[in-house]
Amino acid sequence: MTDIEAYMLKLGSQARSASREIAKATTAQKNSALQAIAEAIHCQCDQLLAANQLDLAAGHEKALESALMDRLELTEARIDAMIEGLRQVAALDDPVGAISDLKYRPSGIQVGRMRVPLGVIGIIYESRPNVTCEAASLCLKSGNATILRGGSEAIRSNQAIAECISQGLEAAGLNRHVVQVLDRVDREAVGKLITMPQYVDVIVPRGGKGLIERISNDAKVPVIKHLDGNCHLYIDDKADLEKSISVAVNAKTQRYGTCCTLESLLVASGIAEKVLPPLADQFQQHQVELRGCEKTRSIIDGVGEASEEDWETEYLAPVLSVKIVNDVDEAIDHINKYSSQHTDSIMTEDHSRAQRFLREVDSSSVMINTSTRFADGFEYGLGAEIGISTDKLHARGPVGLEGLTSQKYIVLGDGHIRQ
Amino acid sequence: MTDIEAYMLKLGSQARSASREIAKATTAQKNSALQAIAEAIHCQCDQLLAANQLDLAAGHEKALESALMDRLELTEARIDAMIEGLRQVAALDDPVGAISDLKYRPSGIQVGRMRVPLGVIGIIYESRPNVTCEAASLCLKSGNATILRGGSEAIRSNQAIAECISQGLEAAGLNRHVVQVLDRVDREAVGKLITMPQYVDVIVPRGGKGLIERISNDAKVPVIKHLDGNCHLYIDDKADLEKSISVAVNAKTQRYGTCCTLESLLVASGIAEKVLPPLADQFQQHQVELRGCEKTRSIIDGVGEASEEDWETEYLAPVLSVKIVNDVDEAIDHINKYSSQHTDSIMTEDHSRAQRFLREVDSSSVMINTSTRFADGFEYGLGAEIGISTDKLHARGPVGLEGLTSQKYIVLGDGHIRQ
Numbered sequence: 149m150t151d152i153e154a155y156m157l158k159l160g161s162q163a164r165s166a167s168r169e170i171a172k173a174t175t176a177q178k179n180s181a182l183q184a185i186a187e188a189i190h191c192q193c194d195q196l197l198a199a200n201q202l203d204l205a206a207g208h209e210k211a212l213e214s215a216l217m218d219r220l221e222l223t224e225a226r227i228d229a230m231i232e233g234l235r236q237v238a239a240l241d242d243p244v245g246a247i248s249d250l251k252y253r254p255s256g257i258q259v260g261r262m263r264v265p266l267g268v269i270g271i272i273y274e275s276r277p278n279v280t281c282e283a284a285s286l287c288l289k290s291g292n293a294t295i296l297r298g299g300s301e302a303i304r305s306n307q308a309i310a311e312c313i314s315q316g317l318e319a320a321g322l323n324r325h326v327v328q329v330l331d332r333v334d335r336e337a338v339g340k341l342i343t344m345p346q347y348v349d350v351i352v353p354r355g356g357k358g359l360i361e362r363i364s365n366d367a368k369v370p371v372i373k374h375l376d377g378n379c380h381l382y383i384d385d386k387a388d389l390e391k392s393i394s395v396a397v398n399a400k401t402q403r404y405g406t407c408c409t410l411e412s413l414l415v416a417s418g419i420a421e422k423v424l425p426p427l428a429d430q431f432q433q434h435q436v437e438l439r440g441c442e443k444t445r446s447i448i449d450g451v452g453e454a455s456e457e458d459w460e461t462e463y464l465a466p467v468l469s470v471k472i473v474n475d476v477d478e479a480i481d482h483i484n485k486y487s488s489q490h491t492d493s494i495m496t497e498d499h500s501r502a503q504r505f506l507r508e509v510d511s512s513s514v515m516i517n518t519s520t521r522f523a524d525g526f527e528y529g530l531g532a533e534i535g536i537s538t539d540k541l542h543a544r545g546p547v548g549l550e551g552l553t554s555q556k557y558i559v560l561g562d563g564h565i566r567q
Numbered sequence: 568m569t570d571i572e573a574y575m576l577k578l579g580s581q582a583r584s585a586s587r588e589i590a591k592a593t594t595a596q597k598n599s600a601l602q603a604i605a606e607a608i609h610c611q612c613d614q615l616l617a618a619n620q621l622d623l624a625a626g627h628e629k630a631l632e633s634a635l636m637d638r639l640e641l642t643e644a645r646i647d648a649m650i651e652g653l654r655q656v657a658a659l660d661d662p663v664g665a666i667s668d669l670k671y672r673p674s675g676i677q678v679g680r681m682r683v684p685l686g687v688i689g690i691i692y693e694s695r696p697n698v699t700c701e702a703a704s705l706c707l708k709s710g711n712a713t714i715l716r717g718g719s720e721a722i723r724s725n726q727a728i729a730e731c732i733s734q735g736l737e738a739a740g741l742n743r744h745v746v747q748v749l750d751r752v753d754r755e756a757v758g759k760l761i762t763m764p765q766y767v768d769v770i771v772p773r774g775g776k777g778l779i780e781r782i783s784n785d786a787k788v789p790v791i792k793h794l795d796g797n798c799h800l801y802i803d804d805k806a807d808l809e810k811s812i813s814v815a816v817n818a819k820t821q822r823y824g825t826c827c828t829l830e831s832l833l834v835a836s837g838i839a840e841k842v843l844p845p846l847a848d849q850f851q852q853h854q855v856e857l858r859g860c861e862k863t864r865s866i867i868d869g870v871g872e873a874s875e876e877d878w879e880t881e882y883l884a885p886v887l888s889v890k891i892v893n894d895v896d897e898a899i900d901h902i903n904k905y906s907s908q909h910t911d912s913i914m915t916e917d918h919s920r921a922q923r924f925l926r927e928v929d930s931s932s933v934m935i936n937t938s939t940r941f942a943d944g945f946e947y948g949l950g951a952e953i954g955i956s957t958d959k960l961h962a963r964g965p966v967g968l969e970g971l972t973s974q975k976y977i978v979l980g981d982g983h984i985r986q
Contacts, residue, residue, distance in 0.1 A: 168927075172926060174925050177574055221894055223841040259948060262926070367913070368784070394984055405740060506977055507591060507683075512976060513975065513977075513978060514977055514978070515977070516977075516979050517979070517983070518979070522674070527674060527985070528672070529676045541789045541973060544974060546976070554959050556931050556963050557933070557963070558934040559933070559934040559935070561937030561938075562810070562813055563811075563914075564941070565818075566817060566946070
């Protein structure tokens with residue numbers, strides 16, 4: 149057994165036994181731990197900033213990209229946001245122990261379901277130290293133990309945050325192994341983390357497509373995947389013109405880099421000549437590059453040619469592909485073929501087309517007359533989110549506290565026996 | 568590409584496109600297909616029996632075990648039960664399209680969840696031809712396409728049933744590829760089935776532990792596992808004596824071969840001397856062999872010594888392991904260590920101990936004062952079950968129609984844009 153393997157098995161075994169403790173912790177205990185972690189982070193703000201400075205210096209030396217350096221950086225404002233996030237999670241309802249659907253059966257037994265933690269959650273993410281705190285708080289509140297593996301560039305910041313988390317857990321009388329942050333960031337450690345089902349119940353990878361595909365391929369543990377967001381808006385010929393323009397522009401331009409940003413616009417041929425010219429004007433003002441099908445290019449000038457690849461691409465940039473389709477059928481077919489099953493929306497005033505779109509588009513969020521930018525745990529009222537699942541099993545769409553739990557059956561009898 | 572691989576890819580691609588059709592089929596269409604399948608089976612009863620005779624003759628030649636031969640056999644009564652099963656599934660509520668939790672958010676959008684099919688379900692099972700019909704009917708009703716791979720010994724029976732299913736689907740105007748039964752039963756076909764995530768969304772293996780573990784290990788598709796049932800009953804010192812004896816005897820002896828049969832009895836030391844002697848009498852009458860810990864053996868005579876292995880064993884036979892524990896804490900620890908997380912029950916009249924057991928035992932069904940034999944989709948009111956999941960993600964416990972679906976988010980707006 150290698151050194152790393154032994155280290156990971158030790159962490160796993162500690163997490164498994166801590167998970168038994170946190171599963172039965174009271175809501176008050178978990179909330180007081182969250183408050184104590186917030187307090188520890190508040191008091192140790194200077195140490196966190198100092199540790200982060202070392203990470204930043206090392207990143208500078210390695211000539212990390214500026215986007216990466218930005219995500220790596222902790223500022224006082226970001227630390228305050230972490231503290232505020234902890235307090236918000238403390239204020240959320242505790243999902244654990246909630247009983248639903250308890251009913252009497254003809255045999256006389258009562259059958260219902262109780263919400264319970266998943267157990268041990270492994271989270272693999274990139275070099276954003278605030279994720280350490282956010283992920284830990286959600287897992288803690290939902291009664292799970294967690295093993296966190298952040299990007300190597302943030303290792304000193306993460307260790308400093310981990311120390312605050314441990315202090316908070318202990319202050320609340322909880323096992324410090326409820327949250328463990330890897331201090332070994334080798335690939336081998338990740339490889340082990342995703343292949344020890346005896347200790348880890350689910351893996352949540354956060355990061356680029358490459359990372360997530362690699363993990364899904366190698367894992368022997370279920371993975372809650374968050375893949376890319378190739379999101380569509382279909383403007384039906386029965387759509388309201390003004391609403392359509394406003395929603396399309398918002399969905400594309402409100403923020404370019406999020407997974408619920410619009411990447412592909414479909415327009416019914418019956419409305420294309422009316423809606424595309426004013427839309428093209430607006431996109432030009434926002435300096436959004438359009439890439440269109442042949443028909444699109446015959447209606448508006450200065451549009452590049454969209455290739456097959458464009459229909460599949462999540463640009464995360466001021467670029468939008470545009471295609472003219474015959475009707476809602478062609479729109480649904482196109483979306484079910486090219487969408488990444490993240491978020492897709494229709495603009496229409498026609499009730500039955502809206503209903504068909506809602507039912508037949510096979511994506512984790514399907515919208516009517518709404519900007520795709522709303523696909524987010526906070527906007528949906530989950531209070532927080534650990535990611536947006538594009539999987540079909542277990543959790544689809546934004547994953548909040550409930551997505552970190554499952555339901556077991558409970559049966560209440562009074563000496564009932566089966567005939 | 569091998570021949571089998573090409574065959575499986577063709578089936579997969581047909582299933583994927585059929586899944587789009589069945590997902591949007593109306594409840595009436597699905598029910599009429601189920602009725603038409605029942606009708607086809609009724610009319611072709613003789614052909615089914617003839618095909619089954621060929622399977623039985625081949626099984627006889629291969630000298631299959633009698634238990635296997637029994638499961639393989641179709642009789643008129645079994646065919647009638649298949650027909651009755653189809654009609655029962657037709658009578659169940661359609662889970663697809665049900666909308667729940669639709670609420671207004673402060674932004675003005677309405678957010679809710681809609682129940683949707685999983686897509687394509689692969690089912691791998693042993694040589695019980697009736698499972699072909701049962702599994703197909705549940706997948707069909709829940710709006711999924713399915714690829715069925717039954718045991719090689721039942722191939723002729725399964726093909727005859729498959730023909731009736733195809734006829735029924737076509738009579739209802741549905742795509743015959745909604746249900747496909749493999750006519751190649753090579754291992755390579757299974758290997759391909761569980762590694763084509765582009766065409767298969769989930770695998771449900773039904774069968775022995777070996778089969779399920781092999782599939783879970785090799786699959787690149789999520790698996791809804793149904794592992795073994797090492798079920799426990801804990802008799803607390805505050806339990807009612809009569810109820811405890813009646814429930815323990817029922818849980819062990821009502822049927823020996825089911826996954827919710829009691830396999831291990833835990834008794835609080837405070838009640839052991841009162842409850843064990845009458846229990847031992849009853850078990851003797853039922854010819855159940857007891858294997859006990861040292862303390863058990865000092866209280867009742869003629870009890871063999873339980874080894875560490877006994878605590879882990881699902882006997883599926885008239886054998887029961889018995890252990891005396893100090894209290895509910897030790898019982899919960901023992902169960903969380905040795906149970907297969909299937910079904911575990913406590914006998915107690917003490918409210919807070921019952922509540923602790925309910926919350927802290929980490930199994931898919933947790934019971935109070937009830938025989939473990941109730942852990943079953945019909946008893947729970949699911950109408951039918953495709954298996955009992957001992958997994959933690961997605962579905963836990965008996966899996967009915969709802970377990971073959973998931974929920975997507977739906978968002979209704981009126982031109983809402985994100986600020």
